[in-house]
Amino acid sequence: MSTPRTLFDKVWDAHTVLTREDGAALLWIDRHFVHEGSHHAFAKLRERGTKVSRPDLTFGVADHYVPTRGRGSPIPDEGIRRMVDQLAENAFVHDVRLFGLDDPRQGIVHVVGPEQGLTLPGLTVVCGDSHTSTHGAFGAMAFGIGASEVAHVLTTQTLWQKKPRRMRVTVAGATVPGVGAKDIALSIIAAIGADGGAGHALEYAGSTIRALSMEGRLTLCNLSIESGARCGMIAPDETTIRYLDGRPFAPKGEALARAVEAWRALPSDPGAAFDREVSLDGAQIAPVVTWGVSPEDALPITASVPDPEAAPDPGRAAQIRDALAYMDLRAGQKLETIRVDRVFIGSCTNSRIEDLRAAAAVLAGRQAQVPGLVSPGSSLVKRQAEEEGLDRVFVAAGLDWVESGCSMCVGMNGDLLKPGERCASTTNRNFKGRQGPGSRTHLMSPAMVAAAAVTGHLADVRPLIAGRVP
Amino acid sequence: MTPFTTLTALACPLPLSNVDTDQLIPARFMKRSRAEGYGDHLLHDLRFDADGQPRGGFPLNDPARQGARILVARRNFGSGSSREAAVYALADYGIACVIAPSFGDIFASNSVNNGLLPARVTEADGEALIAALDRGLREITVDLEAQAIRAGDLALAFAIDPVWRTKLLNGWDDLDLTLSHAEAIQAFAARDANERPWAAPARDVS
Ligand code: SF4
Numbered sequence: 001m002s003t004p005r006t007l008f009d010k011v012w013d014a015h016t017v018l019t020r021e022d023g024a025a026l027l028w029i030d031r032h033f034v035h036e037g038s039h040h041a042f043a044k045l046r047e048r049g050t051k052v053s054r055p056d057l058t059f060g061v062a063d064h065y066v067p068t069r070g071r072g073s074p075i076p077d078e079g080i081r082r083m084v085d086q087l088a089e090n091a092f093v094h095d096v097r098l099f100g101l102d103d104p105r106q107g108i109v110h111v112v113g114p115e116q117g118l119t120l121p122g123l124t125v126v127c128g129d130s131h132t133s134t135h136g137a138f139g140a141m142a143f144g145i146g147a148s149e150v151a152h153v154l155t156t157q158t159l160w161q162k163k164p165r166r167m168r169v170t171v172a173g174a175t176v177p178g179v180g181a182k183d184i185a186l187s188i189i190a191a192i193g194a195d196g197g198a199g200h201a202l203e204y205a206g207s208t209i210r211a212l213s214m215e216g217r218l219t220l221c222n223l224s225i226e227s228g229a230r231c232g233m234i235a236p237d238e239t240t241i242r243y244l245d246g247r248p249f250a251p252k253g254e255a256l257a258r259a260v261e262a263w264r265a266l267p268s269d270p271g272a273a274f275d276r277e278v279s280l281d282g283a284q285i286a287p288v289v290t291w292g293v294s295p296e297d298a299l300p301i302t303a304s305v306p307d308p309e310a311a312p313d314p315g316r317a318a319q320i321r322d323a324l325a326y327m328d329l330r331a332g333q334k335l336e337t338i339r340v341d342r343v344f345i346g347s348c349t350n351s352r353i354e355d356l357r358a359a360a361a362v363l364a365g366r367q368a369q370v371p372g373l374v375s376p377g378s379s380l381v382k383r384q385a386e387e388e389g390l391d392r393v394f395v396a397a398g399l400d401w402v403e404s405g406c407s408m409c410v411g412m413n414g415d416l417l418k419p420g421e422r423c424a425s426t427t428n429r430n431f432k433g434r435q436g437p438g439s440r441t442h443l444m445s446p447a448m449v450a451a452a453a454v455t456g457h458l459a460d461v462r463p464l465i466a467g468r469v470p
Numbered sequence: 471m472t473p474f475t476t477l478t479a480l481a482c483p484l485p486l487s488n489v490d491t492d493q494l495i496p497a498r499f500m501k502r503s504r505a506e507g508y509g510d511h512l513l514h515d516l517r518f519d520a521d522g523q524p525r526g527g528f529p530l531n532d533p534a535r536q537g538a539r540i541l542v543a544r545r546n547f548g549s550g551s552s553r554e555a556a557v558y559a560l561a562d563y564g565i566a567c568v569i570a571p572s573f574g575d576i577f578a579s580n581s582v583n584n585g586l587l588p589a590r591v592t593e594a595d596g597e598a599l600i601a602a603l604d605r606g607l608r609e610i611t612v613d614l615e616a617q618a619i620r621a622g623d624l625a626l627a628f629a630i631d632p633v634w635r636t637k638l639l640n641g642w643d644d645l646d647l648t649l650s651h652a653e654a655i656q657a658f659a660a661r662d663a664n665e666r667p668w669a670a671p672a673r674d675v676s
Contacts (some may be wrong), residue, residue: 014666018651024633026651028658030669040504040554048645056671079501118671130552130576146554146580148644156648162633164575169642194488195546195572228549230575245551251668259668294488294549315544315593319487396562412497419520431550433515 004269006166007235008201011141011266015124017158024160031118031135032058032153033109033127034096035066036253041128041150043089052094054157059118060091060098061109065412068375068402071101081411083462094154105406107378110134110348113219115378117247121236126153131348131428133224137217138244139236139266141201141404144225164230166276167200168268171208173282177469178462180358181216182350182426182445184208184280186288186298187224190234192278194296197229200276203236203268208282214243215354222349223428226295235267289335289458290430290443292323297430299335301448301460307331326432327440328420338442341421343372343399343453345446347409349379350426353384355446359426360390361469362450362461363397369456372399372449373415375407399453411436424452471585473641474614479539481610481621482529483603486577489543490550491577495559508555509562533586538581540610543570548577548588548594557584567612569619569628571596582634585641587614589628598624 005013017026031053034041045051052058065083067075084101091098099105099112106112110131113119119135123143124134128150135142143384145159153159169188173277189196202216202224212220217234224232234240241260244250249257286300299306305324308331311317316330324331329338345351345359356376374394376382385391391401398443408415409427411434419438425436426449430441442458493643499511517528524531530538541560547570548556557580567587578588589612591599599610602621611620612628614635619626636642648655663670 018654020633022633022636026648026655028655028662031671036625037500037553043503083501109662120669123669128552130550132552133515144552144576146552146557146576146583148580148583152645152648155645156655158648160644162631181615193546194549195574198546198572198575225576228546228572228574249671251672255668255672261669262666294490294546296488309548314598318485319544322486338592410497412500429490429492429550431490433496437496437515437520 004272006268006274007203007233007273008141008166008265011122011124012163014122022087024162026158027124027161027295029126029153029159030057030123031113031125033113034058034150035063035109035129036087038084038128038150039086039090040147041154044147044151045154050155052096052154055095057157058096058154060087060096061112062087062098062100062106063108064406064410066101066405067413068405068407068415071403077414084163104379107381108348108351108406110222111352111377111381114138114214115247115380117244117250119362120244120250120259121240122266126159130225131222133229133231134218134222134348136216136221136224136231136233138240139233139263141231141233143231147167151417164199164201166203167197167276167278168203168205168274168331169281170277171204171205171282172206172279173208173394175208175282175285176462178287178447178465179285180445180447181219183288184282185220186290186443187280187285189223189227189281189295189424192227194226194294195228197224197227200229202229202232204232205349210237211233213354214239215352218352219349223295226428236263287445289448289459291327291329291335292320293326293430293432293442295428295430297323301335301458303335305329305331305333305335336460337457339422340370340424340442340452340458342370342417342422342423343368343449344408344425344427345449346373346375346377346407347427348377349428350446351375351382352382355426356381356385356390359446360393360449362447362464363454364393366397366454368398368453370453372453373402373408374399375402377403378404397453408435410434424458426451471641471643474566474585474587474638476611476613477539478538478609478611479566480535480608481540481542481603482535482538483600484529484541484543486599487544488546491548491553491556491574492550494548494556495553500553501554504634507562508558509564512559512563537564539564539566540612541565541568542596542603543568544596545571545593547573549574552576554580557581557586561586569596569599582637583644585638587612587630587638589619589630591619591626592629595626621636
């Protein structure tokens with residue numbers, strides 16, 4: 001009998017071209033996504049005079065800089081236009097398929113990959129974007145890489161990696177209505193810290209995880225990077241296989257049958273060893289919001305802003321003090337009393353159809369007290385939402401319904417908060433200035449953002465959905 | 471790449487946790503090419519106020535710390551996005567080594583790919599270094615071979631993954647190394663295409 005292996009080990013082993021004496025392994029890469037930000041890597045290829053070695057495994061997506069308004073007319077900002085054009089040029093020169101600005105499949109790379117069936121269980125997936133961890137929801141080994149590594153993959157379709165340690169995060173128990181993948185993810189990050197996953201590949205397991213839809217799993221794995229983990233994975237199961245059925249780039253017929261056979265062998269073997277185990281009670285998880293400037297600064301909405309005087313050590317006390325000053329909050333203030341200026345629903349974390357449905361369920365028949373933006377994760381999600389009438393719910397509530405892109409998650413396209421503005425946001429980073437210089441971000445689920453929109457302050461969504469969602 | 475062996479240089483304390491890559495290089499500065507340089511935008515919004523004036527209390531603006539090549543920070547330095555521009559900003563500013571209790575994984579690997587050493591110390595040692603710098607200590611010596619830091623009277627050890635240590639010590643460029651394995655890669659790809667035909671993107675789409 002061979003040693004029991006984890007899901008991660010199985011994928012790692014299947015992709016190891018060779019292992020160096022010092023332990024570094026050269027891994028084969030199955031899917032490589034590039035976006036506007038990949039221009040540094042293409043410049044490196046130009047310098048070396050090389051071409052993309054496997055354009056058939058490389059896919060371009062315009063998302064980081066794309067405008068969310070006025071599509072179809074030229075991009076007014078010259079710098080932004082250059083970024084989008086540059087990607088199209090590089091894709092053309094290197095014969096890479098591009099989901100560009102005018103493609104009906106355009107959207108955020110981590111939404112488009114799964115939606116198109118490009119992301120499959122057991123694959124290695126990389127992209128010059130840290131939230132590539134998203135694709136781990138399928139049981140793929142997916143992680144973000146820097147420009148030097150992007151150039152390396154473009155040139156060789158391989159990447160040197162040192163093997164991370166394995167950590168299993170088990171969440172068991174039924175969550176209450178109003179609590180979803182975002183709350184689970186933020187609770188995990190709050191428990192282990194923003195560097196708690198550093199050097200580890202995470203595997204999410206347990207009944208709470210199994211009960212999540214693919215959309216929920218994508219949200220959870222997306223946030224793996226916010227705990228510092230190399231990647232986060234969920235073993236494929238019937239939910240995964242059902243999701244992939246009929247997706248454009250997913251295997252079909254005979255190939256699908258062979259794939260499913262391989263996928264069913266992927267889950268961690270009983271008795272497989274993890275370097276670290278963490279567990280959470282799913283039933284105890286409440287809707288969560290962040291109050292500070294790191295995703296680890298997360299608390300249930302029923303809690304109060306922490307007091308630096310009560311911090312366990314001086315480093316943490318300094319961090320809390322700094323966060324409170326930046327966020328303009330008082331220690332001991334009830335989270336529910338924090339007023340917001342704006343809301344944002346979007347980003348690769350929470351912009352899929354289910355996210356939009358969850359927000360719309362809260363907003364239906366109600367008025368937003370503050371302005372806000374809803375940017376669907378892809379142009380296909382946008383179309384589906386419109387078919388379901390969700391766009392009308394958002395617009396009737398007073399929110400702006402715009403095109404798909406990274407938008408206010410990172411503000412590269414010009415969708416920004418004003419200095420000092422406070423935003424309830426479904427994104428993934430509440431870093432200082434992430435949504436524009438001086439911006440203040442509170443992370444939460446789409447349902448919780450909708451709750452903040454209709455009340456004008458951070459609010460518990462649970463009473464607002466009573467009788468509305470099962 | 472230039473090998474990293476020993477560095478003796480002016481050090482600057484940065485007593486902050488979670489200095490993320492959005493702090494190191496705000497997104498709005500990432501459109502430029504590398505040739506234009508990223509150093510003037512390092513930690514831009516912490517270094518400069520809304521009018522572009524240097525912020526008085528910020529350590530990197532201390533006249534006594536100009537030309538620093540070593541940064542000493544608190545935990546989770548370089549967390550966040552994969553933007554290698556964060557490392558370009560540090561490197562172009564002149565920083566060759568960051569000492570902290572923990573680093574963002576992607577940031578650390580980007581650092582190593584640019585010859586910048588991410589040296590991990592214990593929280594206690596990190597605090598001791600920051601305190602020594604606050605008391606006026608200027609130079610720190612970082613010895614990668616010995617994984618040792620000397621800072622005034624302090625003699626500390628630091629940790630770094632052995633793979634990264636070897637790479638920095640030798641100044642290796644991954645790409646050249648990989649291209650020397652071209653045959654093994656080709657053989658792998660051929661075998662793999664046979665074993666996992668389903669892994670190729672389906673072709674019957676427009
Ligand atoms: S939505 Fe935000 S986190 Fe996601 S890929 Fe775009 S910029 Fe990155």
